[in-house]
């Protein structure tokens with residue numbers, strides 16, 4: 137055969153990468169892998185071990201130790217011991233360490249890539265060209281954050297000891313995403329790789345050791361979910377960072393509720409991949425290959441839901457099937473292979489079962505007639521059509537090479553289909569029309585949007601989800617903030633003032649008197665403050681009220697809200713409320729106006745504060761003035777909390793936009809019933825959230841007096857809803873409500889609120905009305921990163 141003929145046929149032969157060096161490394165390390173604790177290699181005390189296998193061949197690569205509480209205690213103690221000195225190093229000194237780690241990864245990049253492919257089954261092309269280079273990039277990039285920390289994020293402290301739990305789909309990359317920012321910020325670490333893919337983490341520990349990382353700063357323990365749970369529950373860990381399934385994320389949310397531990401969760405997804413009729417079809421087809429067949433579809437942000445505009449659907453599917461038939465599935469060490477093995481037999485069964493369900497529910501399953509390996513855990517590229525928005529395969533994360541597809545007619549329909557999911561991790565939009573692309577990018581509820589591209593990642597671009605895809609960001613400035621916290625001094629003040637709530641007269645001069653069940657005989661004209669729902673004053677659903685007591689007896693009645701009132705308020709807050717669609721300038725005008733109208737009722741409010749709380753006139757004036765100033769302050773912020781444009785490894789504008797979270801529940805405490813309330817609701821409104829607020833239980837009347845201020849200030853109906861009553865009645869329905877996206881708790885009820893929040897994985901904040909403006913802005917918003925690559 138001549139060269140010419142060869143070129144025409146474009147046949148390919150196997151081009152396997154050698155596994156010789158990686159095998160030699162494993163042999164040198166010995167079959168029974170230990171863990172890396174306090175700078176030493178430790179074998180599990182109880183001697184429990186399990187095999188780690190190559191999913192493409194079934195070959196046992198070695199055994200991994202199962203850590204129990206003994207090893208976790210050792211690792212946490214080592215991390216605790218090492219932390220102060222690590223934090224005390226200058227940013228420059230920590231930068232040198234991170235840089236050294238990055239360089240060590242680069243020097244060993246090929247052996248790490250081969251080892252990762254052997255342990256995980258993903259193609260060598262991916263580990264070599266994507267995973268490992270990004271690992272090195274993460275460490276070198278975060279050396280920069282360590283260096284610049286004092287300048288860029290002043291007055292912040294590291295959390296302390298971080299417990300980190302990572303999945304098997306990007307073993308070393310997920311480690312880098314967690315380890316690099318934690319170390320840069322001055323934390324020390326106990327990290328557990330996934331049980332099926334621990335080998336590169338252990339090789340990494342050896343690199344760090346040789347690079348001179350101080351002992352105890354990084355501890356790597358191995359084991360399965362039981363070991364993970366021990367980390368989550370350990371009393372001496374300050375922050376937990378988890379990437380994995382939504383189910384385990386939910387368990388972790390509940391287990392850490394009320395513990396005061398920091399928590400970031402990066403969970404599952406079912407991300408839309410939207411192709412408009414004016415898209416560059418060839419690019420979109422290649423994009424799909426990267427979206428759903430990259431890493432065999434075992435990617436949290438996989439573009440697993442294809443939405444194609446009806447006008448081009450048939451030719452698009454045809455072209456897609458052609459492309460699928462050209463995918464090569466096989467030995468992942470082969471450099472010419474597109475798709476490798478599924479991680480293990482369990483995951484393979486999950487994928488197969490979900491596909492069976494898809495067919496049973498009426499979907500059409502299509503797979504190309506391509507050569508498949510005879511042994512190992514392989515699954516062919518798969519396309520589902522004839523599915524509906526409610527189909528199991530459309531709603532559930534399959535975590536395999538299975539694409540489901542539906543069609544749409546208009547951009548509006550595309551957006552509603554895209555958002556018809558409990559997840560919100562990512563989305564991909566394909567259109568050559570800049571208006572369509574950007575408008576749809578803004579309207580998809582997800583943390584990362586790729587315009588005319590997909591699955592792009594970089595150390596300097598935030599990554600993380602909305603909704604049940606979790607909270608917190610990894611990468612860049614946003615990711616660094618997740619490993620820092622405000623200094624502890626303000627926190628101890630906060631705890632003190634909370635404790636004071638229980639005293640007779642608190643430090644600030646409030647008589648602490650609670651609401652009471654109504655007394656029998658009433659004198660004077662009855663005034664019962666109602667609820668404020670959808671801009672209208674509403675009687676409580678249950679028809680019950682509570683008596684508000686002041687230092688000199690009964691003052692008035694307030695409605696006793698119940699579950700139904702909460703539901704109605706949430707309904708009003710989602711409904712057709714105009715607030716989130718108003719721009720910052722318009723929101724600012726309304727907030728200024730509220731301040732102005734509040735000022736006009738100065739005497740009335742001060743009188744009410746005095747009568748209700750027993751404050752002195754002077755203290756009541758101070759509180760009142762603070763409340764007016766807060767409305768002005770947050771009016772000022774409404775159009776000033778800018779996003780960023782990130783500098784990444786791509787020729788692209790990566791635009792980080794601060795978006796409202798959605799519907800936020802606020803539970804105020806009893807201290808400073810007016811200012812404490814305004815200090816929480818005003819920032820949320822400034823950022824465009826809608827709010828359901830439960831004011832002070834003991835002194836609710838200044839909040840109910842606000843109704844008239846709000847009614848005369850052009851605040852759109854439903855933007856701020858106020859439900860009075862007993863926290864014991866109201867927190868549970870509010871925190872458990874699936875349409876509430878976040879909850880702020882300033883009272884002592886954070887444990888209950890965090891536990892109840894696990895249902896839809898809402899963000900929670902142990903809210904501090906005195907937190908800095910920046911902290912309150914951060915808590916009021918979520919970041920969406922929009923990737924706009926460009927090249928001619």
Ligand code: NAI
Pocket residue numbers: 301302303304305328329330331359360361362363364365366368379380381382384385387388402403404405435436483486533534535
């Ligand atoms: P998993 O969530 O069980 O595993 C992730 C990590 O969590 C592993 O290190 C595991 O040992 C640890 N873990 C398990 N139970 C734990 C517990 N109770 N407390 C603390 N740590 C615990 O995920 P798994 O079972 O490997 O995969 C199941 C499904 O999860 C997949 O089919 C996929 O849908 C999803 N998944 C999503 C990932 C993502 O990146 N979003 C990554 C891995 C899995």
Ligand code: MG
Pocket residue numbers: 188189190191254255256332333334
């Ligand atoms: Mg393995």
